[in-house]
Amino acid sequence: MEQTSLKTWAECAARLVAVAAGREAADTVIRGGIWVNVHTRETLEGHDLAIADGRFAYCGPDASHCIGPDTEIVEAQGRYMIPGLCDGHMHIESGMLTPAEFAAAVIPHGTTTMFTDPHEIANVLGLPGVRLMHDEGLIQPISIFTQMPSCAPSAPGLETTGYEIGPDDVAEAMSWPGIIGLGEMMNFPGVVNGSQQMLAEIAQTQKAGKTVGGHYASPDLGPNFHAYAAGGPADDHEGTCEADAIARVRQGMRSMMRLGSAWYDVETQITAVTKKGLDPRGFILCTDDCHSGTLVNDGHMNRVVRHAIACGCDPVIALQMATINTATHFGLERELGSIAPGRRADVILTSDLETLPIEWVMAQGKVVAEGGTITTECPHLDWPTDARQTVRLGKALDAADFEIHAPIQAEQLTANVIGVVENQAPTKALKREVQVELGLISAQGGIAQIALVERHRATGDVVNALVEGFGYTGEMAMASTVAHDSHHMIVIGTSREMMAKAANRLGEVGGGVTVWKDDAELALVELPIAGLMSDSPAKDVAAKADQMVAAMQACGCTLNNAYMQHSLLALVVIPELRISDLGLVDVTKFEMTELFEDTE
Structure with a gap:
């Protein structure tokens, strides 16, 4: 799979030099703009940019010597010329879109890397699935670099995935043209405890000269945090407060501050720069997880930069955190992330640095969006059949599969309940008194049932537990085959009958999200590729996602972006309490725990 037609610097260096010197004409000249220089943190009025072979050749006060009869002239008209925006850590699958459709959705928002x-x-398709994502990313009109996943399963022994990733897989992937490093090392207890497999994956990445992504999802900044830092991760995006951000940059890690569909971790951490005065070079902005509705309705990295500015960050510093800081972190400072000679010609024209309207976008020397509309094609792969038939339930489910039986005869029991925390990835481990009726525990008093349905090996297994915080009322159910990270099926409901119907519906359509109320389906988002993504246009998927959100609200849910909370309840590497196909997981101890207490 070949990348787009962009030439390497070596292939076009002679022409770049000739254009800058005025001996040859540029392909394009952007004239009369304010050059936002993220190397020097300056805004330079009345400057021009000359572009040849998809790269900047000349960046200076007058590019008239670079203009020939066939040079295209773009009048900046005094607007700011800023580098294309870079997302330093994200998961395309969280957008419910394939790489091509995700690219098409974010290009008008100014994301070029x-x-x-x-x-x-x-977790669903193993290394072949990673290769498909990698290959479709390479052929897009923007730069999509792939980090080889490090943890499938994310916590060995606590969940079962469709496939497992090991050091040999990592070593193989490091030779692929679009691999930039190792994906977030979620198994932080493994690193802290010296797991040979985790350290071998990190070693293979460092041997290849690539970047190791981090994921330290713990508030403990004592010896365990220091042990994790010694294990090699170069960044971390799991910080939620100023102390987290400071601790990471002091250890030589980049602090990645995220604003996704449900994660609001910029405001609480950016004070390390805006108030404590730490060097902003150690900080990067990212999204982590954005679903299609956010992309279509609110934006992507432009949304994150605007938010950082609204939190008191200097606009040019915020832009550095979304451009040059990111490029430097991945060893690509000479390739992208700034407007400077030799770099990929990724540039945005905007009339205001604070509100950041994205008025015109160029990627790799070609105009890709104008006035909020994409002007280029985003090529698709032909996704194979085995990537589209991944929901294997083994049998038709019924209400009995979702029964929670009391382990002893009692009218009331103490249960370990998963507590949802709005706008954050962590959950709370709650202890609640629940009533027993006819030997069963049902949804009650703000507590809903949650089930994890195995869908990779057709075992027919269902694990049942309890969750609090969604606010569901009446008889309802919601099911999703997006269930980070093992991606079985999560079903939450107040009616066992509807939980069964919702689960069977996703088996029928090959994956996605469905919401039921009063025995009727209110919303369905089909995600036929791996049960995670659709290759339909983002606006179509977003419209269905909007219906899903409205359906959740109709069922009584008032949480912001509650779908993201739903999909993360099986993520057994983020405290405190999660569900897996093996049972309830106490993530503070990284061990299995019981649903009920004191039943012996």
């Missing part, structure tokens, strides 16, 4: 970790598809 993404560093993606396809560990969602790795």
Whole structure:
């Protein structure tokens, strides 16, 4: 699979020099703009940019010597010329879209580079799935770099995935042309405890001269945090407060501050720069997880930069955190992330640095969006049949599969309940008194049932537990085959009958999200590729996602972006309490725990 037609610097260096010197004409000249220089943190009025072979050749006060009869002239008209935006850590699958459709959705928002970790598809399809994501990313009109997933399963012994990733897989992937490093090392207890497999994956990555992504999802900044830092991760995006950000940059890690569909971790951490005055070079902005509705309705990295500015960050510093800082972190400072000679000609024209309207976008020397509309094609792969038939339930489910039986005869029991925390990835481990009726525990008093349905090996297994915080009322159910990271099926409901219907519906359509209320389906988002993605246009998927959100609200849910909370309840590497195909997981101890207490 070949990348787009962009030439390497070596292939076009002679022409870049000739254009800059005025001996040859540029392909394009952007004239009369304000050059936002992220190397020096300056805004330079009345400057021009000359572009040849998809790269900047000349960046200076007057490019008239670079203009020939066939040179295209773009009048900046005094607007700011800023580098294309880079997302330093994200998962394409979280957008419910294929790489091509995700690119088409974010290009009008000014994103021209993404560093993606396809560990969602790795859990379902293994290394072949990662290769499909990698290959489709390479042929897009923007730069999509792939991080080889590090943890499938994310926590060995606590979940079962469709496939497992090991050091040999990592070593193989490091030779692929679009691999930029190792995806987030979620198994932080493994690193802290010296797991030979985790350290071998990190070693293979460092041997290849590539970047190791981090994921330290713990508030503990004592010896365990220091042990993790010693294990090699070069960045971390799991910080939620100023102390987290400071701790990471002091250890030589980049602090990646995220604003996704449900993660609001910029405001609480950016004060390390805006108030504590730390060097902003150690900080990067990213999204982590954005679903299609956010992309279509609110934006992508432009949304994150605007938010950082609204939190008190200087606009040019915020832009550095979304451009040159990211490029430097991945060893690509000479390739992208700034407007400077030799770099990929990724540039945005905007009339205001604070509100950041994305008025015109160029990627790799070609105009890709104008006035909020994409002007280029995003090529698709032909996704194979085995990537589209991944929901294997083994049998038709019924209400009995979702029964929670009391382990002893009692009218009331103490249960370990998963507590949802709005706008954050961590959950709370709650202890609640629940009533027993006819030997069964049902949804009650703000507590809903949650089930994890195995869908990779057709075992027919269902694990049942309890969850609090969604606010569901009446008789309802919601099911999703997006269930980070093992991506079985998560079903939440107040009616066992409807939980069964919702689960069977996803088996019928090959994956996605469905919401039921009063025995009727209110919304369905089909995700036929690995049960995670659709190759339909983003606006179509977003419209269905909007219906899903409205359906959740009709069922009583008032949480912001509650779908993301739903899909993360099986993520057994983020505290405190999660569900897996093996049972309830106490993520503070990384061990299995019981649903009920004191039943012996």
